[in-house]
Amino acid sequence: xxxxxxxxxxxxxxxxxxxxxxxxxxxxxxxxxxxxxxxxxxxxxxxxxxxxxxxxxxxxxxxxxxxxxxxxxxxxxxxxxxxxxxxxxxxxxxxxxxxxxxxxxxxxxxxxxxxxxxxxxxxxxxxxxxxxxxxxxxxxxxxxxxxxxxxxxxxxxxxxxxxxxxxxxxxxxxxxxxxxxxxxxxxxxxxxxxxxxxxxxxxxxxxxxxxxxxxxxxxxxxxxxxxxxxxxxxxxxxxxxxxxxxxxxxxxxxxxxxxxxxxxxxxxxxxxxxxxxxxxxxxxxxxxxxxxxxxxxxxxxxxxxxxxxxxxxxxxxxxxxxxxxxxxxxxxxxxxxxxxxxxxxxxxxxxxxxxxxxxxxxxxxxxxxxxxxxxxxxxxxxxxxxxxxxxxxxxxxxxxxx
Ligand SMILES: Cc1ncc(COP(=O)(O)O)c(C=O)c1O
Numbered sequence: 001x002x003x004x005x006x007x008x009x010x011x012x013x014x015x016x017x018x019x020x021x022x023x024x025x026x027x028x029x030x031x032x033x034x035x036x037x038x039x040x041x042x043x044x045x046x047x048x049x050x051x052x053x054x055x056x057x058x059x060x061x062x063x064x065x066x067x068x069x070x071x072x073x074x075x076x077x078x079x080x081x082x083x084x085x086x087x088x089x090x091x092x093x094x095x096x097x098x099x100x101x102x103x104x105x106x107x108x109x110x111x112x113x114x115x116x117x118x119x120x121x122x123x124x125x126x127x128x129x130x131x132x133x134x135x136x137x138x139x140x141x142x143x144x145x146x147x148x149x150x151x152x153x154x155x156x157x158x159x160x161x162x163x164x165x166x167x168x169x170x171x172x173x174x175x176x177x178x179x180x181x182x183x184x185x186x187x188x189x190x191x192x193x194x195x196x197x198x199x200x201x202x203x204x205x206x207x208x209x210x211x212x213x214x215x216x217x218x219x220x221x222x223x224x225x226x227x228x229x230x231x232x233x234x235x236x237x238x239x240x241x242x243x244x245x246x247x248x249x250x251x252x253x254x255x256x257x258x259x260x261x262x263x264x265x266x267x268x269x270x271x272x273x274x275x276x277x278x279x280x281x282x283x284x285x286x287x288x289x290x291x292x293x294x295x296x297x298x299x300x301x302x303x304x305x306x307x308x309x310x311x312x313x314x315x316x317x318x319x320x321x322x323x324x325x326x327x328x329x330x331x332x333x334x335x336x337x338x339x340x341x342x343x344x345x346x347x348x349x350x351x352x353x354x355x356x357x358x359x360x361x362x363x364x365x366x367x368x369x370x371x372x373x374x375x376x377x378x379x380x381x382x383x384x385x386x387x388x389x390x391x392x393x394x395x396x397x398x399x400x401x402x
Pocket of ligand 1: 086171237
């Protein structure tokens with residue numbers, strides 16, 4: 001190891017750090033923006049007289065469905081409010097397809113496959129793995145999915161059941177898909193099979209922190225391609241109000257919507273309606289959500305800018321990253337196969353980074369190059385130190401493989 005790097009590493013180690021940069025969680029300042037929810041009183045009745053304290057309204061109270069429908073630009077009749085987790089709704093939809101199916105249950109079929117853009121969200125991969133679904137990966141281009149790769153897979157494989165993707169500020173690359181890209185995907189899936197399921201996980205629909213690409217609402221594109229009956233779009237308030245204490249929404253065409261409701265009815269009588277009412281009272285409407293999210297952006301932007309500055313100071317020979325304009329992550333690609341080693345070095349100093357491979361199915365990054373950084377949770381001072389550790393670890397690992 002070069003002398004100056006060695007002494008820097010030793011000095012960082014001597015600080016006895018304990019910093020966690022692993023998961024994309026809102027920082028406490030962001031959570032404070034929604035503190036009113038903790039003490040807010042709600043009326044026992046929703047706008048149409050539903051007693052929110054009791055069972056009933058399994059699809060959610062009217063005003064919460066209206067809010068979800070306006071966020072997803074979908075009809076109210078096609079929108080439901082779940083519990084606090086969109087991941088749970090997605091899981092329920094996959095389970096419903098597995099057990100019952102739109103036409104044939106997936107459990108009665110062999111060699112189930114799904115298309116997964118990579119790098120991607122570890123829990124999507126884990127979910128598909130639970131059902132024994134083979135994950136066929138496609139790269140992201142910076143502005144969406146590599147459609148050439150999608151077409152090649154569709155030609156080569158039978159029994160591809162669908163795709164799961166994050167079309168805005170994708171986790172972790174930050175890709176925001178162009179309208180053309182989403183429409184091309186919809187057309188390709190439609191031509192492949194009328195049972196091809198489009199799952200759009202819009203976890204970062206509302207999470208711009210820099211000027212971002214303006215997208216036609218995904219539901220609008222789904223309508224234009226006439227694939228409502230094969231599509232579902234999800235979002236949640238996990239990173240709008242409280243992680244694990246918000247609301248989750250799903251919009252889907254009738255057969256998919258009915259399938260999801262059928263599955264949910266076996267699991268839950270109805271969700272937490274006082275929380276739904278509280279959220280609507282707090283955020284009010286679509287404009288209220290946008291205003292609230294602009295406050296998040298003010299808090300989050302300086303953290304990303306700090307991380308960008310640290311990464312920009314590195315030699316481009318070591319690696320590169322795509323500058324996100326929203327979402328919760330930065331995806332760094334080392335030019336050499338050093339991701340595992342970098343994360344190991346960071347851990348030695350006391351900085352935890354998401355394990356290498358997490359952004360690929362089965363934790364297998366074929367190049368051992370992708371590292372996901374999640375800068376939102378830390379305070380600025382801690383983040384500065386964490387980035388210093390990260391770039392030092394990158395420089396060391398890069399040199400080691402020279
Ligand atoms: C792409 C993506 N989808 C879903 C989730 C989880 O969302 P929820 O809390 O609504 O289940 C996350 C959280 O990190 C995410 O990054």
